[in-house]
Amino acid sequence: MKSYEAPGVVVSFDAEVCQHAGICVRGLPRVFDTTARPWIQPANATVDDVVSQVEMCPSGALSVQVTDGGDRQP
Numbered sequence: 288m289k290s291y292e293a294p295g296v297v298v299s300f301d302a303e304v305c306q307h308a309g310i311c312v313r314g315l316p317r318v319f320d321t322t323a324r325p326w327i328q329p330a331n332a333t334v335d336d337v338v339s340q341v342e343m344c345p346s347g348a349l350s351v352q353v354t355d356g357g358d359r360q361p
């Protein structure tokens with residue numbers, strides 16, 4: 288499990304659970320880009336967009352935590 292942090296949000300990714308369906312990459316390519324390092328860059332979208340995309344992950348490989356400093360989440 289690896290974590291990727293940006294202001295207001297932390298995305299975690301478990302490569303062993305990922306089904307490589309590519310839903311994250313297609314849905315939010317600015318954040319989920321397998322050609323970039325690191326491949327998850329949560330700062331490239333709003334916290335809301337990152338949370339919405341993570342919730343669409345079918346395998347549960349992605350998880351998200353909204354942290355202090357987030358400007359939009361309840």
Ligand code: SF4
Nearest residue numbers: 305306308309311344
């Ligand atoms: S949406 Fe989830 S299962 Fe699909 S590629 Fe992304 S992390 Fe893997």
